[in-house]
Amino acid sequence: MPGKTADATVARQVELAINRLDSISILPCVGARFLSELNQFQLSPQSLTELIECDPGLTAKVFSLVHKEGQNFPDNNLSIRQAIDKLPLRLIRDAFFSINVYSAFEQNKERALFRSQLVLHAIATACCARKIAETVQSGVNPYLAYLAGLLHNIGNLALDQEMPRSFTQILEEAKSQDASICDVEQKYLGIDYTTLGKRLAQKWHLPNSVTMAIWLHHSNTVTVSQNMPEAKIAQVLQLADILARQAGIGRSGSYDTAEVPEELVQSLTITSEQMDQIRENLSEQVAIKSKIAGMDLPDTATAYCNAVHLAAAQLAKDNTTLSQENRRLQTASGQFDFTADFLLSINPDNTALDIAENFAVRWQKFYQTGLVCLYLAADTTSQTLEAVVVENQSQRKTVLLNAPADSPAIPPEIANSFALLDAWGHADWLFEQLDVDFEPGKTRLVPLLSGGRTIGVLVFEFRYPTDAEKLEEKFKASALIAGSVLDMAFTAQKQQHFAEQFAQLVISSPAAAPRVSVPAPAKEPPAITEPALSAAGNMVTALAEMAAGAAHELNNPLLVISGRAQLLGQAETDPEKKRMLKQIQDNTTEITSIIDELMSFANPVPPRPAQTGINQILEEAVELASQKANVEHINTQMEFSDDLPPDVFVDSAQIVSAIANVITNSVESYTGDLGPIKITARPEQSGNFVKLQIADLGCGMDEQTLRKATYPFFSGKPAGRKRGMGLAHAARFIQLNKGMLDIASRPGGGTTVTILLPVHN
Amino acid sequence: MKDLFTTGEAADICNVSQQTIIRCFDAGKVQGFRVPGSKFRRIPRSNLIKFMKDHNIPFGNLDSGKRKVLIVDDDAEIVELLVDVLTRDGRFEIKTAASGYEAGIQTQQFRPDLILLDYMLPDVNGNVVCQTIRKNPEFEHIKIIIVSGVVKRDEINQLLKSGAEDFIKKPFNITELTDKVTTVLKMK
Numbered sequence: 001m002p003g004k005t006a007d008a009t010v011a012r013q014v015e016l017a018i019n020r021l022d023s024i025s026i027l028p029c030v031g032a033r034f035l036s037e038l039n040q041f042q043l044s045p046q047s048l049t050e051l052i053e054c055d056p057g058l059t060a061k062v063f064s065l066v067h068k069e070g071q072n073f074p075d076n077n078l079s080i081r082q083a084i085d086k087l088p089l090r091l092i093r094d095a096f097f098s099i100n101v102y103s104a105f106e107q108n109k110e111r112a113l114f115r116s117q118l119v120l121h122a123i124a125t126a127c128c129a130r131k132i133a134e135t136v137q138s139g140v141n142p143y144l145a146y147l148a149g150l151l152h153n154i155g156n157l158a159l160d161q162e163m164p165r166s167f168t169q170i171l172e173e174a175k176s177q178d179a180s181i182c183d184v185e186q187k188y189l190g191i192d193y194t195t196l197g198k199r200l201a202q203k204w205h206l207p208n209s210v211t212m213a214i215w216l217h218h219s220n221t222v223t224v225s226q227n228m229p230e231a232k233i234a235q236v237l238q239l240a241d242i243l244a245r246q247a248g249i250g251r252s253g254s255y256d257t258a259e260v261p262e263e264l265v266q267s268l269t270i271t272s273e274q275m276d277q278i279r280e281n282l283s284e285q286v287a288i289k290s291k292i293a294g295m296d297l298p299d300t301a302t303a304y305c306n307a308v309h310l311a312a313a314q315l316a317k318d319n320t321t322l323s324q325e326n327r328r329l330q331t332a333s334g335q336f337d338f339t340a341d342f343l344l345s346i347n348p349d350n351t352a353l354d355i356a357e358n359f360a361v362r363w364q365k366f367y368q369t370g371l372v373c374l375y376l377a378a379d380t381t382s383q384t385l386e387a388v389v390v391e392n393q394s395q396r397k398t399v400l401l402n403a404p405a406d407s408p409a410i411p412p413e414i415a416n417s418f419a420l421l422d423a424w425g426h427a428d429w430l431f432e433q434l435d436v437d438f439e440p441g442k443t444r445l446v447p448l449l450s451g452g453r454t455i456g457v458l459v460f461e462f463r464y465p466t467d468a469e470k471l472e473e474k475f476k477a478s479a480l481i482a483g484s485v486l487d488m489a490f491t492a493q494k495q496q497h498f499a500e501q502f503a504q505l506v507i508s509s510p511a512a513a514p515r516v517s518v519p520a521p522a523k524e525p526p527a528i529t530e531p532a533l534s535a536a537g538n539m540v541t542a543l544a545e546m547a548a549g550a551a552h553e554l555n556n557p558l559l560v561i562s563g564r565a566q567l568l569g570q571a572e573t574d575p576e577k578k579r580m581l582k583q584i585q586d587n588t589t590e591i592t593s594i595i596d597e598l599m600s601f602a603n604p605v606p607p608r609p610a611q612t613g614i615n616q617i618l619e620e621a622v623e624l625a626s627q628k629a630n631v632e633h634i635n636t637q638m639e640f641s642d643d644l645p646p647d648v649f650v651d652s653a654q655i656v657s658a659i660a661n662v663i664t665n666s667v668e669s670y671t672g673d674l675g676p677i678k679i680t681a682r683p684e685q686s687g688n689f690v691k692l693q694i695a696d697l698g699c700g701m702d703e704q705t706l707r708k709a710t711y712p713f714f715s716g717k718p719a720g721r722k723r724g725m726g727l728a729h730a731a732r733f734i735q736l737n738k739g740m741l742d743i744a745s746r747p748g749g750g751t752t753v754t755i756l757l758p759v760h761n
Numbered sequence: 762m763k764d765l766f767t768t769g770e771a772a773d774i775c776n777v778s779q780q781t782i783i784r785c786f787d788a789g790k791v792q793g794f795r796v797p798g799s800k801f802r803r804i805p806r807s808n809l810i811k812f813m814k815d816h817n818i819p820f821g822n823l824d825s826g827k828r829k830v831l832i833v834d835d836d837a838e839i840v841e842l843l844v845d846v847l848t849r850d851g852r853f854e855i856k857t858a859a860s861g862y863e864a865g866i867q868t869q870q871f872r873p874d875l876i877l878l879d880y881m882l883p884d885v886n887g888n889v890v891c892q893t894i895r896k897n898p899e900f901e902h903i904k905i906i907i908v909s910g911v912v913k914r915d916e917i918n919q920l921l922k923s924g925a926e927d928f929i930k931k932p933f934n935i936t937e938l939t940d941k942v943t944t945v946l947k948m949k
Contacts, residue, residue, distance in 0.1 A: 552881065555910025556836050559932035563842040566935045567849070592932055603913065 011190030018158045018196050019203065023064075024057035025100040025161050027116055028304040029294035034096060035307035048092070049081045054293035056122055056151050057099055060204045062087075065095050067205035078207055079143060100161075101304060111164070114171075114251065116295060118157060120286065121250030123293075125149035127285040128247075129240035131278045133233075136268050140233045141209070148213035148237045149244075154200050155193030155214075156181070156253055174255050181253035182218050194218050213237040222263045235268055243275060247282045335474055338366045339481055352376060352489035353398055356456065357388040359482045363458065364390050366478075367471065370461030371438055373430065374448075375401060377409045378455040378490050385409055389436060404429035410454050414447035418476045421445050423459050430459065446479045450487035458482075547602035551595045562588040597725055601712055607651035607736050609761070614640075614648055614681055614690060621659035628660060629667040635674055636663075641682035648690050648757040650737045655757065658730035662694050662753045665726055669698025669751060689739070689756040697750040706745050766804045774809070775818050785812070827854040828946050831873035833864040833890070834908065835883050839931075843877060846935045852948065861885035868894060873903060875946055878925070880909035888923055895924035904945045908933075 033051060052058040062083045071086050084092065126149030133145035159167045166189070174184045185192040198215035206214075209230060216224055216234035225231045244250070245258035260275070290296060297303065342362055346355055353376065360374040375387035383403050390396040403409050411426040413419055423431075423443035431438055443461050447454040458479065562585050569581035618638065626634050648655075666677045677696050684691040701709060708714045710731040715724030727743075734741045738758050745751040768786065772779040785791045786802050791812035793804035804812075813820060830853045832843045840857050847853040856871045858864040861882045868876070876894070880887035887907055894900045907920050910931040917928050926945045929938060 552910040555931040556839055559910075560836075560838045560842055562932040563839075563846065563935055567842070567845060570849075570935075588932055 007190060010188075014159075014163070014189045014191050015196070015199060017162050018155075019199060021158055021162060021200065023061050023099045024154055024157050024200075026055050026057040027119060027293065027295070028101050028112075028301050029116075029297055030055045030058065031101040032297075032304035032307045033292075033294040035304070035311045038093065038311060045081065045084045049084055050292050052080050052084075053146075053150070054123060054289050056119065056154050056157060058096070059147065059150055060154060060200070060206065061095055061099055062092075063206050064204035065091065078141075111168075112301075115157075115160060117251040118153060118160070118253065119250070119293075120290060120295070121244060121252045122150050122153055123289045124244040124247065124249035124282055124286045125152055125237070125240045127289065128243050128278060128282055129236050131281070131285075132236050132240055132243075132268070132270065135274050135278065136236075136270050138232055138236070138268060139229075140236050144207060144209050145213075145233060145236050145240070147207065148210045148217075148233055149240050151201065151206060151210060152197065152214050152217055152237055152241065153193060153252065155196035155198075158196060158200060159185075159193065171253055174253060178255045178257075180218075180256045192218070209233045217241060222261075222267045225267070235264060239264055239268060239270070239275075243279055244282065247279045249283055249286050331474075334366075335477065338362065338478065342481070343485070346485060348492070350489060352378075352486050352493060353386050353388065355482075355486055355489050356386075357390070357396060357398065359485075360388050360390045360458065361393060361396060363460065363478065365393065367460070367475075368463060370442070370463060371436055372461070373434060373436075373438075373459045374456060375409070375430065375459075376456045376486065376490075377403075378487070380408070380410075387430075389434060391436060399434070401430065401433050410447065410457060411445075414445075414457070415454050416449075416452055418447060418449060418479065420472050420475060427457070427459055446475050448479050448483035448486060450483040455483060455487050455490065547595075547598035551599050554595055555592070558588050558592055598712075601725070601728065601732060604732060604736060605654075607654055607733075609649050609651050609737060611647040611649055612652040612655075613646060614644065614692075614757075615646075617648070617650075617652055617656055617659065618679060618681070618692075620652075620656045621663060624656060624660035625663035625667065628664045631667055631674065634663065634667060635676045637676055637678045639678065639680040641680075643683055644681055645683060645690060645759050648759055649761050650739070650757055651733075654733040655737060655739075658733040659692070659694070659755070661726035661730040662755070666694060666696035666698060666751065666753075669696055669700070671699060683759075684756055688760065689758055692755045692757065693752055694755070695750065695752040700747045700749045700751055701743075701745040702747045706743060709743055710741070764806045766806070766809055768802050768804070771804050771809055774823050775813060790815075827852055828875065828948065829854045829856070829871060829873040830942070831856050831858060831864065831867050831871060831876045833858045833861075833876060833882070833887075834879035835859045835881075836879075839879075843938075846938065847942070850939055853942075859883075861887075861890045864890055865893070868900060868903070875904045875906065875942060877906050877908055877942075880907055880920075888920060891920065891923045891925055906941060906945060 030051065037047060037051075052062055059080065062080055065087055066083050069087060069091070071083075126146045129145040129149035130142045133140040133142040156167075159170075170181065170184045170188060173179070173188075174181045177184070182192040182194065194215050194217060198211055201211035201214050210233075212231055213233040213236070216231055217237040219234075221231065221235040221238050225235050239260065241252065242258045242260050245252050245254070246260075265272075265275075342359060345358060350358070356374045356376060360372045363369065363374075364372045372390040373387060374390075375385050377385055385401045385403055386398065387401050388396060388398045407429065408415070409429075411421060413426075414421060421444065423438065423445045424440050427445060438459065438461050442463065443459060445457055445459040448456040448458060565581045565584035565588070569578050569585070572578045572581060622634055622636055626632065663677060663679075667674060675697050677694060680693045680695075682691055683689075710727045711724075712728035713724045714728075731741050734755060734757075740754075740756040742754040743751065744754070766774070768782040769779050771791070772782045775782065782791065782804075783802065786793055786804070791804055792808040793802055795802055810820075810823070812818075813823070830847055832840055832847075832855060834840050834843070834857075837859070840859070844855050844857065847855050856867050856873065858867045861884045864876070864878070864882075867873070878887050878890060882890070887909070891905055891907070894903060894905065905925045907917075907925045907928045908931060909928070920928060927941055929941055
């Protein structure tokens with residue numbers, strides 16, 4: 001190629017070649033440094049930033065990463081540090097691994113050395129540029145200036161990487177001719193490193209000003225920046241380049257004399273003293289940087305290799321750990337899905353056997369087993385066991401098994417705790433009864449526990465017996481869940497049965513129901529089930545039940561007593577004896593009427609309400625009361641309000657009877673002369689009821705008596721006088737007719753009974 | 762009630778051949794008379810009964826003139842009581858049963874005129890017994906009185922519809938019972 005001048009095609013070829021570059025290779029020392037810090041987990045953002053800022057390749061890569069991630073720099077805060085903070089570390093690490101490290105192994109040491117000199121020159125230019133920018137206060141961002149300096153010769157670095165032989169020849173020419181490298185490049189390639197640098201800068205989305213600086217730093221920057229103030233940075237760069245060359249730090253590739261143009265000095269308004277100062281301090285600064293980059297270390301290539309090995313090993317280990325963790329999580333997730341699906345598929349109507357079938361099918365599918373048999377053994381006394389057999393998804397059936405005669409259905413080892421057992425030897429009785437064949441050696445069984453007690457056993461054919469032990473934990477978890485759910489289903493079933501039996505007891509009237517066939521002619525009374533009574537709660541209903549039960553049992557003995565007494569009486573001549581026998585008979589009649597009262601109280605005729613006149617009701621009630629109380633005339637005072645509705649909607653016979661009872665009580669509350677009984681009627685507030693009040697000034701009731709006033713058979717009077725059903729009946733009838741009864745009383749101060757009767761239906 | 766029997770009728774009742782009766786008649790073992798103007802023999806009831814007693818012939822086929830009553834109740838004491846009451850009355854021939862099943866058998870064998878039927882039996886509802894008897898045309902003439910300690914008004918009506926003649930509630934007056942029985946059997 002030397003000797004042959006360039007033309008446009010060559011330039012284009014070069015450009016294309018350079019454009020293919022993904023990144024600028026980094027020096028091995030930098031690589032080693034980075035890796036060693038990575039391996040020791042010492043990669044703080046600060047140290048990382050510093051390291052990157054020592055290497056053009058890394059710096060460029062960071063910028064291209066930032067762009068790729070779609071991140072934006074906040075306006076004036078363009079810096080590597082910012083980039084590091086924004087990008088995830090793993091991204092940087094991965095990017096790092098994708099960059100080539102300048103492989104100095106094959107080529108001669110001289111080349112490697114030259115490359116590091118190029119980089120050194122870049123660093124020097126960078127430091128210089130920053131210093132200049134700081135010194136002259138020309139509106140150029142010192143940091144950007146630094147970056148521009150660091151990256152100004154990426155074009156050369158690229159050429160060195162991509163076209164090493166041509167680059168070597170160019171260098172030799174430049175050296176022999178004392179020429180600037182730019183000119184030589186132009187001559188032979190038709191393009192120089194500034195243009196190439198610009199291309200790369202654009203490709204990797206370096207900051208605009210940096211790009212501009214790279215492009216223009218060998219041109220007539222003074223003129224350019226006069227027209228484009230933003231190109232001032234190019235001036236800075238140009239000066240920095242020259243000063244760095246003058247300081248003799250690193251190699252730029254150019255061999256012409258490094259002189260600072262006068263107009264440049266003037267344009268930047270920098271003094272010679274300043275420039276001298278900068279030049280003097282430069283080597284010190286560069287030394288710091290090169291130390292960070294590890295450039296002073298010997299045998300960096302080997303160090304790098306070792307570091308790479310270490311890093312690879314670490315990553316491999318991490319990878320294995322992650323894979324294991326991943327697998328573990330996957331199986332855990334699978335287990336979770338299994339459990340969740342199972343639980344979601346259950347609905348409250350399922351019987352325990354349904355759930356067992358459901359679970360057995362799922363178990364087979366999830367654990368990829370062969371035959372599965374789940375038998376339920378919650379009731380240890382039962383002779384039969386329910387079981388479900390699953391051959392495959394579509395072939396399943398429920399069977400009834402006979403509990404083994406000589407051994408417990410649940411093997412003792414798993415009666416209270418979990419264990420994975422070999423089925424053979426523990427479930428022979430089961431295999432005998434089933435018509436499917438479980439494969440010996442591959443069959444296992446697990447208990448389904450709930451609350452520390454086994455309620456069922458799952459027997460399954462496991463295709464991979466060696467793995468069975470590994471899965472023991474999982475089996476345990478699944479079995480526990482199934483156990484709990486099944487137990488709950490059992491409990492629900494039991495409660496349902498109990499409720500059904502219970503409902504039978506409460507609902508069916510013992511009178512109408514035929515007696516349960518009892519072989520012995522024993523006359524024991526029917527078991528009055530206490531729970532049925534207390535559950536019914538209401539005392540009246542309880543009484544009804546008892547009355548119905550007792551009544552028909554009492555009548556037979558009563559007939560015997562009465563009948564015999566009658567017969568004896570017929571045959572008897574002695575009048576005294578006859579009298580006594582009559583007494584027996586009469587008393588049985590009395591007992592019978594008490595029973596009848598109880599029965600009618602217990603099973604009252606349903607009311608047949610109709611619109612009835614209040615006047616009429618009260619008249620009839622008074623009439624009836626005078627009969628009951630055996631009094632010719634009751635002293636009543638009636639008072640009706642004007643706005644009283646004429647009718648109430650009640651069964652008149654029942655209400656008349658009820659009111660008559662109340663009035664009778666009032667009559668009887670007068671111990672001496674019969675006092676007045678005031679009866680008032682007025683509409684009640686809401687308008688839905690009529691409020692009747694029957695008030696007397698008789699003996700009244702104390703609190704105790706008042707409380708029990710409406711209890712059947714309770715009488716505040718001396719025993720024997722009345723049966724004490726009056727108020728009980730009254731209350732009952734009024735309640736049946738959808739009315740209300742209230743009693744207010746004071747000992748010695750009379751009683752007022754308030755009755756509300758509905759006006760409408 | 763039949764007062765006079767022919768030899769043929771007597772033979773049926775005694776379960777022997779007519780010839781036997783004639784020979785006995787002629788031998789004077791059974792007293793009777795000849796219809797004036799014919800050779801026909803006649804045996805008065807009391808003579809026939811005496812004859813049967815003398816020879817230990819069972820009275821099964823002889824209409825005793827008493828009404829047949831079947832008492833059905835599972836309570837032994839009640840049954841005893843009712844048997845006593847009706848026996849003392851004297852007009853009844855009585856058999857008993859303690860279950861619906863037994864009642865069925867007895868009805869078939871004894872052919873009662875009246876059944877006093879307890880409603881609550883150990884094996885079957887009195888209602889059912891009632892209906893079963895009514896369904897059988899052979900027992901058309903049998904009257905039924907339901908006896909019970911506990912029956913509700915509406916159930917009583919139901920029973921009367923099922924074919925019972927009357928209903929009596931325990932405990933009852935024994936005269937009341939006897940009255941009902943005689944009324945139902947149209948005895949007076």
